Amino acid sequence: MxxxxxxxxxxxxxxxxxxxxxxxxxxxxxxxxxxxxxxxxxxxxxxxxxxxxxxxxxxxxxxxxxxxxxxxxxxxxxxxxxxxxxxxxxxxxxxxxxxxxxxxxxxxxxxxxxxxxxxxxxxxxxxxxPLNGLTAVQALNLLELPAGASVLVTGAAGAVGGFAVQLAALRGLRVVALAAAEDEELVRALGARWFVPRTAGDVAAAVRELVPGGVDGAVDAARLGVAALGAVRGRGVFAAVAGGSEPVGLRGIRVVNVWVSADGPALARLSALAADGRLTxxxxxxxxxxxxxxxxxxxxxxxxxxxxxxxx
Known part of the structure; x- marks a missing residue:
């Protein structure tokens, strides 16, 4: 072969x-x-x-x-x-x-x-x-956010970010999506409640204008690191998707790394969501x-x- x-x-x-x-x-x-x-x-x-x-x-x-x-x-x-x-x-x-x-x-x-x-x-x-869907779901699992909480997803139009937006919305989370300006329509269709263009000079300030006090958690698919950490409230949680991009957990923020692993049952659930048209x-x-x-x-x-x- x-x-x-x-x-x-x-x-x-x-x-x-x-x-x-x-x-x-x-x-x-x-x-x-x-x-x-x-x-x-x-x-x-x-x-x-x-x-x-x-x-x-x-x-x-x-x-x-x-x-x-x-x-x-x-x-x-x-x-x-x-x-x-x-x-x-x-x-x-x-x-x-x-x-x-x-x-x-x-x-x-x-x-x-x-x-x-x-x-x-x-x-x-x-x-x-498999790879991007499991990365997104494992990141959200690590955040441990309840329904109604707010979450920032950077790189929201990318493969991992897009799944993270949809899966977060399905969990009842309020999503702030960070992506290119031309991707606003896409990420809103995926379930984002708010949108921040990645050209925003100060990501943290832009997010906090939408969510006063900062979001409860973040999935950093774009590997912004400390630039995105400021958008998270004190004692919130931050998931770094790539090793080496994780910031120091200032202000009591819990910082976690997502090291994706194979998980047949979780993948089966993702597959069912895709079959139902709930994952793009x-x-x-x-x-x-x-x-x-x-x-x-x-x-x-x-x-x-x-x-x-x-x-x-």
Whole structure:
């Protein structure tokens, strides 16, 4: 089968399409025929060596690329229940220390990292759900805000931010969305009550004009760090989506990091919301697997609304 791997860290040109043996579904594991794989910033950080440099992964002879997948169950290992060959699924590969990732024709995942794919949704759209949807829901879980509380979502038009806005609104939270001016209509449609353009010179002041005293919590998908911390009230809570972007918890603010992890039951709930049309799945473009380098070049230019998706 074909897969995209990295042997030497660097730019998009180091992504290598190789022929490898089809992986085996061992005990508790499921082999998925990949129909679509999402392209995410973490893939670029893995490829470039940034994660290895930060001590989040060791150097390896071969590193697999790709975290999120939508496809069809091809084989199940001993002890697997709830999944059968031919079933449409989505899943998250949350380990960095593996030879093969989701950029492949087949991938093997732990059964608990999988969930049924959203009914009535194409594979490309479904592939945008696992990583970003789970990041958003795990961030909101860490905030522990009750219905009626206020929350700031930075990067609200992005993949994680968009899910965070919708999921927060579904929880009854009052959302302040920070995004580009041209995205105001989009984020309001996703459920934001208030909008702040990211060109606002003082984000904290702009948010506090809308919510006197500051918001109860924040999901910092845009990695603004301390610039967004000032929008949170004293003894509020702040969720940093990316490691290294978390500010010091001044004024008694509880600062938490979101280190996303595979969670089949939570992913199944997200999948059901997507099937019901309550979560919006956005695809910026699809490309063939052999164009992974071109996808990373496009990702680096930024400005995407939705995820790029590779189709084997």
């Amino acid at each position: 074909q897969a995209v791997v990295v042997r030497d860290f660097g730019g998009p040109e180091v992504l290598e399409l190789v022929e490898v043996g089809r992986p085996v579904a061992g005990p508790g594991r499921v082999r998925v025929r990949v129909e679509a794989a999402g392209v995410n910033p973490v893939d670029a950080l893995t490829r470039s060596g940034a994660l290895a440099g930060a001590g989040l992964m060791g150097r390896r002879e071969v590193t697999g690329i790709g975290w999120e997948v939508a496809g069809v169950v091809d084989a199940v290992g001993p002890g697997v229940e709830g999944f059968v060959p031919g079933q449409r699924v989505v899943g998250l590969r949350d380990r960095l220390d593996v030879d093969l990732g989701a950029y492949a024709q087949f991938v093997v995942l732990d059964a608990q990292a999988l969930a049924p794919a959203p009914a009535g949704v194409g594979f490309a759209q479904a592939a945008t759900l 799945l956005r695809v910026a473009a699809t490309l063939p697997l052999q164009d992974a380098a071109r996808a990373h070049e496009r990702l680096a230019r930024g400005g995407l609304r939705g995820r790029l998706v590779l189709v084997p």
